[in-house]
Amino acid sequence: MESFLQDLRYGVRMLRLAPSFTAVAVLTLALGIGANTAVFTVIDSVMLKMLPVGHPEQLVVVGDPSRTDSTSNGTPRIDLFSYPLYKVIRDNNQVFSETFASASLGKIKVQSDGQQNNESDQARVRIATGNYFSLLQVPALIGRTFTAEEDVSKGSDPVTVISYSYWKRRFALDPGVLGKTIRVNKYPLTIVGVTPSGFSGDVVDSAADIWVPMMMQSQVMTGREYLDTPNTSWLQIIGRLKPGVSLAQAKDNLNSVYRQALTGGYGASLAADDRETLLRRDKKVEVTSGSNGFSRLRHEFSKPLLLLMAVVGMVLLIACVNVANLLLARASARNKEVAVRLAIGASPLRLIRQLLTESVLLALLGGVLGVLFAQWGATILVRKTFGPGTLAAFDIHPDPHMLAFTAAVCLLTGILFGMAPALRAIGIPVASTLKDGARSTSVSGGKWSIGKVLVAAQVALSLLVLFAAGLLVRTLRNLKDVDFGYERQHLVLIRPDLIGAGYKHDQLPSVVGPLLDRLRAVPGVVGVSISENGLMSGTESADDVKIPGYSPKQDQDSVAYDDWVSEDYFKVVGIPIILGRAIGPQDVANSTPVAVINEAMAKFYFPGMNPIGRKFVIDDENQRNRPIEIVGVSRDVRDHDLREEIPRRFYLAYAQSMLGDLEGHIEIRVAGDPSSVVEAARKQIREFNPEINSVRAETLDTLVDDYLSQETLVAQLSSFFGGLALLLACVGLYGVMSYAVSGRTREIGLRMALGAQHHDVLWMVLKEALVLVAVGLLIGIPAAFGGSRLLMSMLYALSGLDPISMAIAISLMLLVAAIAGYIPARRAARVDPMVALRYE
């Protein structure tokens, strides 16, 4: 220990004595370590961190933990749950000591006593069963949480619990907050408790502000009755395992509970076709660890984040190579010191330890600065990845996890870049080094010195990062250039929440017409239509269809996607009708039900036939006796997805809709800049009825950009880190070539004295740099092609062997090598033979 402290003291002194070297090395390492720590911090926050609740390791998620903010109407699901199905699971399982259900109501208007209704009053509301807080073992900081009694009768307990951050934000930590009233969707609720600071709910990427008891569902979700319907799947479930029960046992038990329920009372409550479908599909209820709660982003971004981790890992390796090269160059100047230490009795191991202490110290300094960089980096990363408003949901402050990670990275990095110089140091010839005094052995002395080998490795690693970045950038470009089948630059999409505004379902047809007319009057608007699912909205519908004369070979063959669209839909969106006609004004509620099908559907069900005039039915209890006549075939278009093959789709007339809960997405085609129409359209809706909350009003381009946020993120960040890798490789190559040239000044002078021309010397040095790069490329090209296999699922319309991406990566590498090699080469070519020959 004592000798270690001595090494440490000496290390500090050595670094202090070489401030330029220390600064460059620390900065290089800080960039590498900082990038790694930043990405790790986000990964930790999104993927690894446990919920701040009692014994999170006992928690289990039933269903899909990523389906936050989702609601599905139709055949009951088991990745999300209806309230009746939740009750079945809660009451019949033998594996959980308690089970709760919760759902997000999204960001909605909340008014508190004495406040005006304005935009800043939006809060994230979560609805939860009465045992939510007791199961999570989260007591109230002040007041109380929900009680079991509040889970019994509908609408009888208008209470709410608020989060610490909401208490701080909205009530300035006023201890008299208990008993105050807040209005959630205009419904008054009394605040009975505040949760402790640090607890923001069971969804890790969406901090809840307010919790409402499940029994208040219809009061806070105006116009929607979800507690009794088995067809609305909207709840997420967490259970706390009984002692000694494993995850596998829990899964077996829940699946048997579900199967029994399907054939029992729960099944009997379902429509016959739904029950049949569920029994036929025989899907399994998924059960996974719930220790880190629900998260959509974890599912969506885990792959990009892990990819990013690999990329920054490589950048750190490249940074390590640079510092190793710096240390090697410096080690030459320290040969004498090392030789003396060996001569006076230092054992090789002790010397390695001393040199590694110095390099680890350097890495730790880089780590300290890196943690600062990481704080900025993680903040930018979260903002960029998940949107500006999401920062509050993530805990990205330095914590033991992050510090332990950084310390481990520093230790590893220090050993990694310190090992080569340390091993080289103990191998020096002591006698001749002492005899020659301080004259150093050049780091690039041999034809293939360690320094050069390291630079070649650096080139290979950089090529790997650059190639990956190239593939991801080209994927993004391919996706952005996808032909939608219609002109998408001048479209605006709006989703007005009509039910939330208080309209009843039977009122909708009489509301929609005037609302669309009002929007048609907005200057710049060319046409307006309404459809159930809109474009790129994240909402989709699919149904089983029965086509006379067609027998499906497998279940999936009966499925087609569908949408309810108004009469101008095809014209407004710009979808060409290639056969027959579009949905028109003649298709009204009591006329023959009609549909336009897309090419994919026509080819699949009616190969080589004219589908116009043919009929099919939706395989649903309510619609089996309602044949739909095909009146047109539309071109296949991209409306909800860019990557997958365009699915079979049919469009039904909005005016003939039989759905009870049909809300709409409004499509607006504009003549000029669509963004200018967005605000005007919002204003029109507000004027039409101030209670209508426009859930979303965006241009289609914005929606496409949102859809591509994951691809954009990985493309931008991998390009950034590719650039960083390139820069580091450039510095590394420059350093080694400069050092090599300075060690050969005499030789160069002699060559020039013997008649070598300026360009001969220039080429001699440049050639050496290019040979290094060529060797790096020879290693890097197959490695990059091999590594690209890991990216295959993220690529679009691109092979993992994409020659263009590789050509770009190689060209960039060669360009950088030429620059990095040219400067020392030019310096060499300017050597004055007379001065050089007097050198040494």
Next chain:
Amino acid sequence: MIQLRNIERSYKTGPGVTYVLRRINLDINAGDFITIMGPSGAGKSTLLSILGMLDDAWTGEYYLLDHPIHKLDRKKRSELNRQYIGFVFQSYHLLDNLTVYENLDVPLSYRNIGRSQRASMVAEVLDRFQIVGKKDLYPSQLSGGQQQLVGVARAVVGNPKLILADEPTGNLHSSQAKEIMELFKRLNQEGTTIVQVTHSEANAAFGNRTIQLFDGWIANESRSQEAQPVGR
């Protein structure tokens, strides 16, 4: 104390081999003060490096206090070096970034001696060499003679049985050289065996045996009884 038998040292030069030392047979007794002399390239420093186990690439047999050095690996040789040998160099080779005190402390720390014991050993040497006042200075703040004094102090701080000195006064002026040589004589009289390499007849006169090397061979060996005054 030391027996060298048929020691040879060569370098590969292209297809051939150049010998630096040829068939060296030499016995060094405890308490000897041996001077190795000869023209440049005769192999003096190489012989000293072999004795100090800083050079591994030789053939022959080398016994140090009955340890067969030729049979030992680098680690064992390093241990014996630490245990028995102190080095003094022509260019002093002090560690530039350490103070005088730390320069004396370093070899002891390599011997895994405890902190307090090291402190007393260093204090004793500082006192003995009368450099207590310089203990916090860096080598660059000392004159050549003072640096070599520290160099010798560093060599003896671990109480070695053998001191190997490679032209220890080569960079010093005559009065400083004389002081250093007298110091060696005193150490020798106190029982330390010394082997020095020098070009100086006057320095050689401080020893009791002189070995003449020529082209790697021992050309001559002479013994003297009395020390002579020093000069350069």
